[in-house]
Amino acid sequence: MIALSLAEVAAATRGRLADCTGTDPAALVTSVVIDSRQAAPGALFVALPGERADGHDFAATAVGAGAVAVLAARPVGVPAVIVTDPAVGLAALAASARDRWAATVVGVTGSAGKTTTKDLLADLLSGLGPTVAAHGSFNNEIGLPLTMLRAEPDTRFVVLEMGARGIGHIAALCALARPHVGLVLNVGSAHVGEYANGRRGIATAKGELAEAASDLVVLNADDPLVASMATRAKAEVVTFGSREAAAVRAEAIEVDGTGRAAFDLLAAGERHRLRLGLVGGHQVANALGAAAVAIGLGLAPADAAAALERARPRSRWRMEVTTSPGGVVVLNDAYNANPESMRAALAALLDIRGEGRAWAVLGPMGELGGEAEEAHQALGRLVAELGVPRLVAVGDGARGVHEAAGAATGWEGESIWVPGVDEALTYLAGRVRPGDVVLVKASRSFGLERVAAGLAAGGGAGRSGRRDGAVGAGIEGTEYRWNTVGHSGEPDTRG
Structure with missing residues (x-):
């Protein structure tokens, strides 16, 4: 600071x-x-x-x-x-600090992948100079100014994650941060219940970043709602994706038995083969978005590829892989959930199961409004369609997942519904065995990460497994609230 x-x-x-x-x-x-x-x-x-x-x-x-x-x-x-109002005062203090440093401000938004991409950008841009990036998911009117206030006189880049639960939220964050670069990853169904016009309303909100960025706008060419934001941009537009027209794109994508993707990065007439250290084929799009920004800011494509290959997870509970003392692989993606991220996580589960059995432990997806019932039933059908062999649906909100999977024609898997976290852990503790891979995923408010922690510790308290993914990074969260002792913020993520 x-x-x-x-x-x-x-x-x-x-x-x-x-x-x-x-x-x-x-x-x-x-x-x-x-x-x-x-x-x-x-x-x-x-x-x-x-x-x-x-x-x-x-x-x-x-x-x-x-x-x-x-x-x-x-x-x-x-x-x-x-x-x-202390929150308004905090924003004013950050605005004052913004006038005192000359760093390039990069804003990142999207319905999924914001935090991972922000972390990747921190890795890539640090190759060009001192970089400050948001801790965890500090992406709202509290977290964003806290990140801005961490900038030092010699900071060259400030990477800000921007979330929203309504139209105008990102515009307000942009008025405070005044971003030079805006990266929009995707438009999905996260928090769709908060928007009157569904996904188009989400696109309107996310596009506020494209309108605000002064120097460069980076858009996902594979997402039509994002690609169309080019008409709202006032700055130069660069695209990324798998389409041939994308300025930064991926070819020859392969996902190995650990769930990690390899691909050719094509940018500025160069081609570089790399393998990500992050789990999930969906991480390719996040990596491309980060690379497009970094290359646009002066990083050589070869250096971008090398930095992506070195990058490891920074933020907790996002495709965090832990192996328990008993040899059970736990894939903890319990920080948040929406239909798109559920699909990506299930695909990753099937990629890494190897010879072991695959378990999907799925809790409710929050803030889907009137679409919630159908979205959970669709998730159950997806479990069956992908051939996930074992499903544990947790909580009242996930009952439809269990029912739809069980009713799917041709699915030979097993499904059970349990009312809560403790029942899920008890059920799993007596059934998982060495070599099994267990995905744990739900909206953050449900607290399903306790299942992942219990399994990683061997099914009981007082033991800790080997963590192959990220370690925690401070107090995470965005929509501020106090915990029971009143000291600190708890996570409640904006999309």
Whole structure:
């Protein structure tokens, strides 16, 4: 972060200092946190209200841990900058910081793959200079300014993930971030229940990034709704995909027995063969999008291919592969779910099962509105169509998955419905065996990652398996709310 004095923080947020007797207005703020447990000397603690607790209640704790002051909506008995709304104040502080650094801002959006692609971009762009990228899925009006505030004077690139649950959300984020580059990955069904016009409404929202980017717009040529955003762009447009007309494209795609894809990267008249370290054939599109941005910003195609090959997962619960002490392979993709990401995850499951048995442990997909019942039934039919041999549907919302799979003509697999996470883990613990591959996937709010953790630990507490994928990266999430003790944000991802 570019250090600001406490007086400069007050000026940037249009706030007033309170309870600052003995605190020097020139004292420097060198970090901004929304979790009192992360407060350290030099921090500014933003006291956000939440569903079950209020950040203001932890102001003294934060200052006691060394925070310079608190950004608060009311006096809290410790040094504070008082503003009308701490979230609005946080955004104003980020906007002030944006004026102080000259980094190229890259915005990434899409219904699926945003976080993985953002992580890939961080790997690729770091080859050109110091790069700051969002932690986890920091992609809304809280997470995005927190990422912006991490930029230093020498930062060359700032990679921002942008999510939305409605038209105008991304436009508001863009007004704050002022992106030079905009990357739109796809338009799917994530959070479709929040949009009056279904997928076309989602396309309208995602296209706000294409309209806002000042220098370069990167679009998926394989997605018609994304490709059509070229007409909304005011900057140069570059496309990626498998179509011959795409400027950056993939040919000769192959997926091996570990679920990792190899392909030829074609860009700028060059061809480079590479194999991704990420699981799932769908990662090819994410890699192409990241490569198109990086090449557009000056990275040589050969260097882009090499960086993609070196890249490994950074964010938790997204195609995270763990092998339990008993030899069960757990594919934890429980961070979020929509019809498109479910299809991709099931394909990955079948790619990596080898000689073992494949299990699909599927929970509900959230925020599908009136399409929810049909979407879950369609998922059950897809399980049968792909020939997934074992299905465990978890929770009331996933009952339709179980019923539709069982009713599918010709499917010879087995399906069971269980009411919750504990029942799923109990059922699986007594049946999985060495060599089995278990996919665990649902919308984040359902908490199905506990099944994955239990299986990875060997079916019981106190043991940990070997993790072949990502490790955690801080507090993840986007739509802010407080946990039961009121210290920190919990994930609730925007699409």
